[in-house]
Amino acid sequence: MKLKPKITIADHFLGIEDPRIDRTKRHNLIDIMTIAIIAVICGADGWVGIETYGCAKYEWLTTFLELPNGIPSHDTFARVFAQINPQQFQSCFLDWMKSIQKVTNGEVVAIDGKILRGSYDTNNEQSAIQIVSAWATTNKLVLGQIKVDSKSNEITAIPELLKILELSGCLVTIDAIGCQKEIVRLITQQNADYVITLKKNQGNLYDEVEKLFQFVISTGFEGIEHSTYKTEERGHGRHEIRHYMMLSGIGSRLNPDSVWSNFNSVGMVESVRSLNGETTVETRYFISSLKSNVEQFANSIRSHWGVENSLHWILDVALREDDCRIRKDNAPQNFAILRHIAVNLLTQEKRRKRGIKNKQFLAAMDNKYLLSILALA
Structure with missing residues (x-):
């Protein structure tokens, strides 16, 4: 039986319609979105970085995500976020905030x-x-x-x-x-x-x-x-x-x-x-x-x-927004929302008197600290 840490990401993003046709659904949409959000909080600044984070944290992620076919590839992350309706993502983001x-x-x-x-x-x-x-x-x-x-x-x-x-x-x-x-x-x-x-x-x-x-x-x-x-x-x-x-x-x-x-x-x-x-x-x-x-x-x-x-x-220096080359379809707008989610949660975490970049570094290394950030949601 899988343990479920106090992560409520799924609850906030249930309103997003899956843009994929059935035969292409090797990975759950909520798994894809959860990994992306967590990875960006921990410092990932692109699809390869998100995949890399997912692979490195695979065992921990399986404690609360289904991951029926393992960690999605960076191409899958890119394709899905290019198709996700940004208005729906924005609406879910607003409800979360x-x-x-x-x-x-x-x-x-x-x-x-x-x-x-x-x-x-x-x-x-x-x-x-x-x-x-x-x-x-x-x-x-x-x-x-x-x-x-x-x-x-x-x-x-x-x-x-x-x-x-x-x-x-x-x-x-x-x-x-x-x-x-x-x-x-x-x-x-x-x-x-x-x-x-x-x-x-x-x-x-x-x-x-x-x-x-x-x-x-x-x-x-x-x-x-x-x-x-x-x-x-x-x-x-x-x-x-x-x-x-x-x-x-x-x-x-x-x-x-x-x-x-x-x-x-x-x-x-x-x-x-x-x-x-x-x-x-x-x-x-x-x-x-x-x-x-x-x-x-x-x-x-x-x-x-x-x-x-x-x-x-913060967006430019800590999250390297100006260096990001994501530009296909809805992906730039949706990745901007990912960065805003990260900025909000990292800023609201007040216990550690560190800058955003060091908070990201600590979250990437320490799952308990990451969970304390996600608990703010």
Whole structure:
């Protein structure tokens, strides 16, 4: 009789339809998916690595998987994940993440895109795939992802991602490409707040906001509700001062026809950076549903910028996403989900004060530690 460790992967992925025809089913779909998820958690970055891990851990895997014909080949892993419906995989992934941890009230959720640089295929004229992800900055969880259509851009992908997320009580941050009325409407429909970067080609709004800040500063903010905040950072020869300013109660002035949902304030960040004797100044403008909380505004901006270090850096350095050459059919999108599962579970494991890469190394060597990571699910 086989022992069953506390692994609930099968429960989360029962909703995925097996894309194979009956005569090709030498291996159970759940066995294939379980080995792939565990292997990526332990550091596998491709189909050969997944097969290698499976063969090395065969005896242990047989304690909870059927494996009627042994460990699948790397070609089998590649073929199956190229066929699996990514929407079904995504849905199962979302259900799993919701079971791990609920997003807390006030959580800053950064929506950001990332190009999978290794997914391009010049022979088939396939450009690199882009994935838009939602990252809970405090809980450090990938909440969901969606692939950008090859003939479109993030503007069409972000609304589709917002529709599958639960954002009530959250504060959503998006770069300038997300400065769209429909995107703002979808956020506010979920009873969430937003802070979105203004883009210069956003009609006249950017110019109006820029002129408004110049005017109120020159007149000493007369008749305008405002608040300010300042941060200063030093390190590695860099000195940066950020001045945050928020103007509230300006909806009737900048949004008279209410075309922007819950447009309550505008924000400005002036960053003065000194590095190696050179000083640069950058000014950004934002629209927001926040009414009057400049520190919350500042925190949301810093949290959004931090997604590069908190998520993208981990994906590139620890999980080697940019080096991955997986590019056939649905495989790139599905492997991206595998990486996000690994990032979430490894990040949520708090007992070992180690970086993601060392956690992967330890999980590959120590089955008990691996089980403690999987128990988070």
